[in-house]
Amino acid sequence: MLKLFQDTGHRAFLFADRLANVIFGPKWNPLYHLGTLAFFFFYIVLVSGIYIYIFYDTSVVNAYTSVEYMTHEQWYLAGVMRSLHRYASDAMVATMVLHLLRGFFSGRYHGARWFSWTTGIPMLVMVFAIGITGYWLVWDQLGQFIAVRTSEWIDWLPIIAEPTARNFLTNTSITDLFFRLLVVTHLGLPLMLLGLMLLHVTRLNYAKINPPAGLAIGCTAALVVLSLVKPAVSHEAADLSTLPTQLNLDWFYLFIYPLMDRWSMGTVWALVGGGLLLLVLIPWMPPKRREPVAVVYADDCSGCNLCVVDCPYEAIRLEARTGGASAGRYQHLPIAVVDESKCVSCGICTGSCPSSTPFRQTDEVRTGIDMPHKNIQDLHAATREALAKLTGQTKVLVYGCDHGVEMSKLMQAEVAMISLPCTGALPPSFIVYALRHGADGVFLTGCRSGDCFHRLGNDWVDQRVTHHRKPYLKRSAPRQRVRRYWAAASDHKQLVNEIESFCQSLRDISPPSVKAEAQDVVPDSETRG
Amino acid sequence: MKIFQYLGQAFWYLLFIAFIGYFSTSPAYTFMEPDQALIKLAFNHAGKLKLPCREFTAEELAAKPKQMRIKFDCPRERSPVYVIMKVDGKPFFDKVISPSGLAKDLSSPLYERIPLKAGQYHLYLGMRDHIDTEGLDYEFEGTITLAASQILVIGFDSDLKEFTFE
Structure with a gap:
């Protein structure tokens, strides 16, 4: 009953948002x-x-x-x-x-x-x-x-x-x-x-x-x-x-x-x-089991501060490494520390961590900060599995979020979907990875612009893709093969149309320019962002 | 296209000020009908002490420490006050009011709103200082005229021992 009430209210707001977006644009939408x-x-x-x-x-x-x-x-x-x-x-x-x-x-x-x-x-x-x-x-x-x-x-x-x-x-x-x-x-x-x-x-x-x-x-x-x-x-x-x-x-x-x-x-x-x-x-009504909070891995955290500045909830800070946290090559650098009481498990920190890259010399994909329940290895495995499933003429991998359009509704032969807690949790290196491993294009979606469930996720994605925020999407990734479209849960039809238009635009251009000839390894300097 | 956006924004702001402007004063609320009047029966009167003072017995005094050996035991608790009000012979208000204070040693406060239509009424008021006694200690009987929208405050002057009308 409560869920129905909330869903109805949410849809009413989404409807009004759409109208206000037309009139004011997302930046000035008074409802945002x-x-x-x-x-x-x-x-x-x-x-x-x-x-x-x-x-x-x-x-x-x-x-x-x-x-x-x-x-x-x-x-x-x-x-x-x-x-x-x-x-x-x-x-x-x-x-x-x-x-x-x-x-x-x-x-x-x-x-x-x-x-x-x-x-x-x-x-x-x-x-x-x-x-x-x-x-x-x-x-x-x-x-x-x-x-x-x-x-x-x-x-x-x-x-x-x-x-x-x-x-x-x-x-x-x-x-x-x-x-x-x-x-x-x-x-x-x-x-x-x-x-x-x-x-x-x-x-x-x-x-x-x-x-x-x-x-x-x-x-x-x-x-x-x-x-x-x-x-x-x-x-x-x-x-x-x-x-x-x-x-x-x-x-x-x-x-x-x-x-x-x-x-x-x-x-x-x-x-x-x-x-x-x-x-x-x-x-606290009804009481819900809280999702696990972000975990910092000392061996891979370089203390770069990116997760600290990207966390929408001020849940991460940098501290000097203590004896227990000292490790490997980063032992002289500070380390990120997660405040459990503030972490909402959105995973944006994983998306901002330069260590979150699938291009590793070893099979194991690791990162400096990760969500225990949906970690970077799961994302890596899901990406590989999704790419393997793509059988259509044009292969598009869609990364979306749990708060936008339901991903299962978008499944078709040419399109594979991966849903994240927030699209901001996607490390840009995964876009390059998908393009090098069979995808003709990568489509990024999530909540409507200005209405991100986790406040800043789609802003960060926009800025990473356009080279305004670290970690950047590599310049070698062809921008015509990466599209962003921010859509609310009720925008299913518009999203499908946008994906179809993206597929068509991919058919019109030459095969991917990002080739696997580039080594599937990112040098340390790039990993640090 | 831009012009439609500006028109849309103008319409949005118009709706906004219409919403704010309307509900800031409307719809009007009728608190009391124009032919209504109101009696406020309000005073603060201390009832008599519930129990009279009594002399301690010699045994009781002996059991007390020396510095506490006073002659009389005077309980502080006051009696509730009983108030009755009749309008044209019909009881409108009939209540026992407890004294305030943790030890029930303060006065009994009364504040009662009694709405009536404007007009002339025969009013009877009575009050008893002690709940356990018979009869009424203070009484008033007379005719009052209430104008439309008038508030008549009926109080009690504890010094003069009489009801007051303002």
Whole structure:
């Protein structure tokens, strides 16, 4: 049931991604930048908040009039800033929720990725707390409604001796001191949120915290237009002797308040508490056996640092070799060390290791860092087996990943498939190997560009093939015999068409230029990348 | 082709601001109907001590260390407070409120929302300081008029020993 729900949600996102890719291109696709957009909206909230705070009066009596001054007297700047403050906050909630849903539907929270998922949950709570206190500060009828209902909700908890709602019985019962405390809360929580935001991306290498400039400009312009077309306005001033009746709720933040009126306060607490607990526990539900983490082989690790810079999860670092790790020709060099708590078993490190080459003088293919459950020898054997199976006129070997199009669906006489945990786990030397051992072409596929399940896998493949990232694909490998096409699980048809087009292009060109006359051995200097 | 992309982006941003703009204020929520009023019955009244002071017996005093030999034993625990409210003769609220505090030695807090339609009502209020006694210690009976959207706060002044209306 859960799987069906996730698959349906994932397919919905893939459909929307395809549309957005057409409109924006993968680089600017807003659905690939939901997290960075949430960060960006937060910056807008911060800047606009600082400006309107200059004009805001923190006393109970004058808070409302100061907001009214901004809205109506200085509408051209403070008013726009107020509107931006509100709408950017709303956009932040919307993008955060979409970001969370996207992560949930695509299953990007298992194993070591629990950290990013779990640190996101208190951020969500904090954003709601900041938003709710913000509405409170306007001290209009909506603020009054929120203040009273929030207090009544908190008072339901048996830990509070004296009802806090008694602070809002009459217009004289609320004090400036209390109001200033609220202001401090509204200003202090965002600082704490900043800290959480940093923590949220701590375990990510090359974490994206800013959206592409064009997207940021587009979103800002859109919010400014909205602020001018529909400026944020207040309700009537708060009056604790009068009931607010009709309220224009901000449903992004305040959707919980109507529930308090429909259900009991206890039910709402159960919903909120239970929902948050469920969200926190999702990475362990259902419990899954964790795949083995990467293992470093001291004899073949030259301490070149490539796996350290390529690991998307900051799970690898270099350390000086200890006595036990000292070995052979690399004993004077540092060695890679894997942090088990951060490794997600994507295998990208194997793809980045220059020792991961099938061109060896010995039969045994070895590497400096490898996945125990899907090691380089398995890849070597699978490649040889796949090449042997190719019987068609044009022989194409496809390397794909477990998160793209299901490889078994692509099987045909001319095409053989090998699926990796991530296409980034493919050492470029295997492309050359396949071309020298019978393949007319090598086709690389995986998740859609900008949406790699392991964040950076297809970026690294692109850069290795185009000679922008080590280990490079050898220049001697003819580029017309290597094609990349990034496709999501739902892009089966497009991928088949692309492979057929690749086969046709191979038929049109002369036989492979990479010949087996080159020695099947890579000198040490090349092995090190 | 590029022009269609720009148009598509413009449409996307339009959808984005329409979504944000609409749900930031709409649909409107009716918290209370316009003809409604609300009584807030809210006060903080300390009930009487649950048990009276009693004199320690000579044996009890002898069993205590010298520095703890005080004459009387006065338990701190207070009695719950009983409150009743009737509107036009019908009971609307009838509750025993426990004292707060771990030792139940603090006042009994009350905060109750009672929505009513706007109009004139005959109101009866009663309160008893001690749960074990008979009758009511404080009473109010009279007519109140509630305007539409009015919030009437009914409290209790523990010094004057009377109900208050704001």
